[in-house]
Amino acid sequence: MLSFTPSDYSAILLSIRVAVVATLLSLPFGFTVAYLMTYRRFRGRVALDVIVNLPLTLPPVVVGYLLLLLVGQHGFIGKMILQPLGINLIFTWKAAVVATAVVGFPLMVRSIRIGMETIDVRLIQASRTLGAGWLDTIITVIVPLSVRGLIAGSVLMFARGLGEFGATIIVAGNIPGVTQTIPLAIYEYVSSPGGDVMALSLCFVSVTISVLVLLLHEWLGRRMVRSD
Template sequence: MLDLTPQDWTAIALSLRVSLIATAFALPFGVAVAWLLARKTFWGKSILNGVIYLPLVLPPVVTGYLLLLAFGRKGPVGAFLAEQFGIVFAFRWTGAALACGVMSFPLMVGAIRLSIESIDRKLEGAASTLGANGFWVFLTVTLPLALPGIIAGAVLAFARALGEFGATITFVSNIPGETQTISAAIYTLTQVPGGDAQALNLVIVAIVLSLAALIVSEWFNRRAGARRHGD
C-alpha cells in the first residue's frame, strides 16, 4: 500500500489542478487551430503548423525559458497582464498551467485535426446547400462528428500535462505547495538521501494516472474511428 505524505498529496492535487486547467483553457484554441489546419489553405500554413509542433522538438527548458522571457514580470506580455489585470504567471501555479498547456497543445491539435480531416466533407456541403452558414455547419455537423476525437485529444493533452517537468521548472521553479507538481516532487525526492522510497510512491501514482488517461484517450479514438467507418 502506498504511504503518501501530506506533501505528496499536495503535489498530486496541484498536478491534477494544473493539468485540468491547462487542458480546459487550451481546448477552444486547439479546436480552432485544428479546424484551420484541416479545412483551410492559406499562405504561411506550413509555418503555423511548424510553430504549433515546435514544443515537441524543442528542449523543454528552451520552451520554459521563452515563456519566462515573454510572461515573466519584466516580459512584454507578463508585465502588461500584471499591471492591467493583476495576473501573474512567473513562479505561480498559473504559470505551471500555462507551461503545461503549451507543451501539451501540439498533441491536442494533432488528434483533433485528424478527427476533423476524417469527416466526409459531403456532409458539411449538404448542410450548406440547405442554407446553413459556415459557423452553423461547424456547430451542428463538424463539431458533433469530431467530438470523440476532440475528447481524445483533450485527454491526451491532460496526460501530457501531468508529466510535464522541464518547461515548468524553468518557468515557475519548484516551490512546494505553489508550483511543485508530481514530477518536480519526484525530482526533489531523488536529490534527498533516503528519499528514493517516497519518490517511488509518487512514480506509481504518476504511472496510474497517466495510464488511465491514455486508456480513456484510446477508447475515444476507437469511438471516433468506428463513427468514421459507420460501425
C-alpha cells in the same frame, strides 16, 4: 502501504489540477487551430503550423525559458498585458498551467486534425446546401464528427501535462505545496538521500492516473460514436 506527506498529496492534486485546467483552456484554441489548418487556405498557414508544432521539437526547458522571457515581469506579454491587469504568473500554479498548455498544444492540435481530416468534405457541403451557415456547420457537423479527435487530443494533452517537468520548473519553480507537481516532487525525492521509496510511490501514483485516463479514453471513444 503508501504513506504520503501533506505536500505529496498537494503535489498529486496540483498535478491533476494543472493538467485538467491546461487541457480545458487549450480545447477551444486547439479546435480553432485544427479547423483553420484543415479547412482554410490563408496566408501564413505554414508559419502557424511551424509555431504550433515548435514546442514538440524544442526541449521543454527552452520552451520554459522562452516563456519566462515572454510572460516575466520584463517580458513583452508580462509588461504590456499581465502587469496592467495586476496578474503575476511567474512562480504560481498558473504558470505551470501555461507551461503545460504550450508544451501539450501541438499534441492536441494534431489529434484533433487527424479526427477532422476523416470528415468527408461532402458532408460539410451538404450541410451548407441544407441551409446551415459555417458556424452552424461547425457546431452541428464538424464538432460532433471530430469528437474522437477531441477526446484523443484532450487525453494526450492531459497525460503529457501530468508528466510536464522542464518548462514547469523554469516558469513555476519547485515550491512544495504551491507549484510542486508529481514530477517535480519525484525529482526532489530522488535528489535527496533516502527519498527513493517515496519517489517510487509517487511513480506508482503517476502510472495509476495515466492508466485510468487511458481507460477513460477507450470507454469514451466507444460511447461517443453512434453504432446503429
